[in-house]
């Protein structure tokens with residue numbers, strides 16, 4: 001139960017609802033337990049009448065009518081209260097489920113990229129959905145049934161031992177057996193349903209991947225193979241479902257058997273006692289039979305609740321593991337810090353934790369506010385890493401990054417990130433309209449702002465050709481747009497917020513050189529007064545920059561302007577000549 005203590009703060013938050021629920025539960029049980037005693041009363045009156053103790057037919061009729069009305073009244077009141085009990089306690093479980101999901105989601109948002117690299121998306125999703133669902137079962141049904149069982153048991157046992165102690169003892173003997181059997185069954189059911197869940201999630205992951213990669217599957221003509229794989233998975237899943245159904249099928253027969261045994265015991269022992277004169281009325285036997293039936297379900301739930309609590313404990317443990325993680329990248333400053341875009345790297349080195357790859361080694365450069373820096377280099381030379389470090393997605397190992405004379409980790413983190421417009425290498429678009437995808441960069445942007453940004457990114461003409469224009473909804477990961485269009489929408493998203501720092505990570509690779517030229521021209525206008533870093537494999541993107549650095553294997557191997565670099569031997573000149581000859585041969 002240690003892990004579940006995390007929920008105590010929520011119980012405290014909803015204490016009024018919970019206490020009301022508990023109070024209603026107790027009152028509801030008291031009303032429902034009137035019935036067995038009233039049934040006994042009916043027997044007693046009829047027995048008296050048969051024995052000739054009451055002669056007036058009308059008296060017995062009115063007595064019976066009153067008792068029947070009591071029974072109906074108690075059932076109605078008990079029923080209404082049971083409704084409110086469920087409303088109070090089950091609602092609290094939904095409130096807590098909501099709060100817990102938000103708590104986990106907020107924690108996920110705070111955690112750094114390293115966390116996401118170490119944990120699979122499926123696992124993150126499971127903890128926020130299935131694990132929270134299991135915890136809710138503890139908060140709601142488990143607590144409700146426990147209060148229910150305890151109240152019912154205490155009141156019923158008091159009534160039973162008061163009426164016929166020996167019979168009461170015999171009646172409750174099979175109940176612990178019932179509880180243990182149900183507990184064992186619930187555990188087995190849980191075990192098998194976990195396996196079923198695993199197969200279901202394998203099936204849905206497989207299906208989802210097949211549909212996402214449908215173009216590859218069709219292009220390689222492997223529909224038959226994917227279908228066979230799917231069938232195999234589905235067949236195993238079916239087997240597991242059947243094996244689960246087998247155990248589940250035992251649940252009710254076992255309950256009926258044990259209720260039957262208890263009923264038989266009541267009738268046999270009660271009957272013997274009646275014959276011996278130890279109990280006065282057959283009504284006591286009827287009363288006890290009702291108790292047995294009333295107690296059976298709550299007793300069965302003891303086993304069920306135990307297994308729910310165990311599952312909830314295991315799930316909360318998994319949730320707590322993530323909640324306890326301290327975000328690696330923390331905001332150390334509450335006050336706002338100003339960012340105009342002056343960036344300096346002083347001997348910066350950085351190694352990725354998980355792969356142990358040293359991506360940057362002793363990097364130093366300075367960009368004055370408003371200037372443009374181009375970063376050129378082979379793949380894997382560390383270009384994107386530089387951009388990630390400016391956005392503080394990772395903290396550096398050695399050296400320092402200074403922005404506006406303040407070390408990067410002494411800046412208010414959200415001010416820093418708000419000052420940056422970042423266009424990643426792989427444009428990611430949400431399954432939403434094109435307009436909303438662009439407005440993602442600036443929530444309060446007007447339609448005109450959106451059009452302006454799209455025009456500057458040279459994508460406006462493409463968008464207006466779609467039937468729904470800017471309201472065109474993009475499929476999963478923007479499947480309706482071409483690679484180049486996606487990159488340009490992503491550029492529009494970055495420039496719409498008019499940030500102080502613009503970071504372009506090889507984001508023109510999928511557009512033709514003519515469009516690239518136009519976009520760069522527009523960017524040139526837009527980036528007046530803004531610091532811009534352009535990562536690229538193309539000289540055409542870099543040539544107009546105020547400064548260019550060439551990276552190789554995490555180190556700066558060349559520095560200078562386009563003019564200076566094409567005049568010295570090195571990677572830049574080599575690349576320039578290569579791309580120049582490609583352009584010339586394309587024109588011939």
Ligand SMILES: Nc1ncnc2c1ncn2[C@@H]1O[C@H](COP(=O)(O)OP(=O)(O)OP(=O)(O)O)[C@@H](O)[C@H]1O
Pocket residue numbers: 352354355357358359377378379380381382383384385386425506
């Ligand atoms: N998230 C990451 N986790 C671990 N290692 C990484 C990560 N990102 C990059 N690396 C490694 O760091 C090195 C530098 O990668 P980086 O992405 O900065 O290169 P790049 O110059 O931008 O390459 P490209 O031009 O192909 O985009 C590479 O060896 C890469 O394998």
